[in-house]
Amino acid sequence: MVLYYILVKERVEFDSDFTDTILWAEAMLTGNGLFDPEMYYAYTLPFGGSLLMMPFVAIFGVGYKAHALGFILFLAIFVFSLYKFLRSMDFPTEHTLTAAAFILLLSLPTKNTRMIMWGHVIHYSLGLLFVMAATAVYSGIDMGDLFFSKVNRKRSFLLIALTALFCTNGLTTILFFFIPFYGAVILERFINIKDELFCSENRNTAALSIAGLCAAGAGFILSVLVQRLSGVKTVYEGLFKTIPMWQEWVWDLTERLRVMMVCVAGEVPSEIPMESMTGIRIMYMAFVSLVIIFTPFIAFCAYKKIENKIIRIYMLSYIILLASTLFVYDFSHARGTIHRMVGLYMTALTVTVIFMMWLVRQGALSRFGAVLAIVLSIACLFSAYSTIALRGQNRYDGLTTVLKENGLSRGYAEYWSAQVTTVLSDSDITVAPVNISDSGEITPRLYNSREDQFEAVEGVDRYFVFLSSWEYETTKDTVCKDASEVIPFDEDGYIVVFDHNVF
Incomplete structure (x- = not known):
């Protein structure tokens, strides 16, 4: 369905926000490097979608064909990472494919989710992808042994190298990837009181996290130096970096809840009858948004029963992402507008689907997993319908x-x-x-x-x-x-x- 959207339906709702990635790819070509010093960037993401799109821009020019081909490649990388990520949780293949289908279908319910996930490759979708990729790599590291031991050396080096590359994308990647992932890895060990505080696994986790911190710092500093030496100019990134006057600080959870619901159910430009097809879809998806928002918190009631370490880490990464993102949004000029909540929505959705797949394998608890599966299946139908229903000429x-x-x-x-x-x-x-x-x-x-x-x-x-x-x-x-x-x-x-x- 995502591929169908990219190839057939995306052009219908294509607007200037969809053009970021392809314009940055063009800038790489005109600047003969990662950056074009003459370009005024919204923000810079050197290790992002522009790298994927650049060869297609070189062949086909700045046009919709290059855009679509670039996103087909991004989709392939995303699906591969999603599959490896879900397999790291010891789900059987059929459960892994089912979970992936839920996540992909529910990335399409509204224009905001479609645009952020499949319209331009920016830090929200990259953060989700980076955490999944890092988690999949981390799952193969035996933390009972030294992270640089012979058995762990390749995967540890890969994780550290990826961390450095990911963090060349700057402060937003620190926020959406590094803090949630490494924070969850450390927190999972810290709250596991069954193990001694200074046991070998905790010591090895601390050592790996320190190595990851050094890699992230190196990647971030390298990116800053290259940008300054290249004379790169950004005009939008400051929203995340600037603290407004204290009178402008906001902490409104009710507003964040409403925005998340709109993110999933869609904006309503005028009054719509509840009994209409559109009204039914909006109300149901608003209900599903609440299910997705609160299920990760309900999942923590079963935290001690979840034996798979990777599932526990991802659950914790969502809580850290939620806290850090809302904190930064409310104490910066970024604010929590609808499209900026898509990263949180997709992470909450992923936790919800993972918890659902865990429930269906838990005997007596499987009935709750079945109910959740039915709720999300209907949401998938509405999500697919909202995509197929896109009609008309741009x-x-x-x-x-x-x-x-x-x-x-x-x-x-x-x-x-x-x-x-x-x-x-x-x-x-x-x-x-x-x-x-x-x-x-x-x-x-x-x-x-x-x-x-x-x-x-x-x-x-x-x-x-x-x-x-x-x-x-x-x-x-x-x-x-x-x-x-x-x-x-x-x-x-x-x-x-x-x-x-x-x-």
């Missing part, structure tokens, strides 16, 4: 058609109409993002863009600005008074043509 496919018919290939638009048009036109049309003020002034928006995208291009004598109705009314007596032509596009869009560059 608005910006229509825009590219009109622009090509009028011989226009270079222009500007506000963020949500800019890069999406570039990608959907396979770069036949280049649209750079701009800001439009209330006073009618148009200025470059340096966000996943370069300054040279706002310069005149030799051989291009007609430029355009794509404006909404409000933007057109705001600018018609300022910038647009020099327009040579105005082409109405739809009920809320105008293509304003100039015989010169507007900057």
Whole structure:
């Protein structure tokens, strides 16, 4: 179903937020390295999806084909890691495949979850992937022996190397991967009071964790040095790094609960009858979101009965992720907006599915696992339905058609109409993002863009600005008074043509 979404349905809801990864891949090629010093990045993820997408961009250019192929490769890596991760919990193959199916299907219920997981590869999906990969590798290390012993050497080296590579992605990876994973590894040992505090397994775990800390620090410092030497500029990452004034600190668990429900059930732009198909789906998925939110906490009631160490570690990693993420969100400018909750949702979902698979193997407790399986199975049907139900043409496919018919290939638009048009036109049309003020002034928006995208291009004598109705009314007596032509596009869009560059 995820593959079907990428190949068939994703284009319907494709927007500028989906373009991050492919634009970063293009920047690698234009900059002849990990970074392009001329690019104003939203944030930098050198060990991320742009590496996967770069060869396809080199072959096919910046277009939807390269985007789709890059995500097929990412999906393959994700599924492989998910399979190895679930197998590390000693589930039989059929249970592993069933659990993977639940997790993949329930990554598709709303546009927010689809976009974060399969629209662009950023720290939320990477954090989930990195924890799964690290857990799978860690499961093969015998902590009763030294982590650098002959039997453990290969897997320990692999784990430490992966930790260093993962943490080159910066502070967000420290938050979404390093703290939850290594924190859970240490915490699982600390609360296991059946073992002596300084037993060999605890000492070896501490040694491995220290090695992981050194690797994470090395990866993080290396990334910072490379970025500074390369002159990389980021314009969005500061949200996670900046502490606002204390009056702006927020700790509202009720709001976080509501946002998580919207993440799973979807946004409701207008009132919808409960008895309608959409109303039933929204209400049921809101209920499922509560099940997914609270099941990991219920699972802790059975913590002592869960013999598999890897399951216990992953349960603990979710609690640490939840606490650290909400803390950082509420004491930074990031806040807990809907799309930023997808990483927490997917981790809670994974814990819920794992607990369900554990329950169905527990004799008398299996009835509870069966009920949970039924609840999630119905949710999978609604999730698949919401994906299949995506219909119609993307608005910006229509825009590219009109622009090509009028011989226009270079222009500007506000963020949500800019890069999406570039990608959907396979770069036949280049649209750079701009800001439009209330006073009618148009200025470059340096966000996943370069300054040279706002310069005149030799051989291009007609430029355009794509404006909404409000933007057109705001600018018609300022910038647009020099327009040579105005082409109405739809009920809320105008293509304003100039015989010169507007900057």
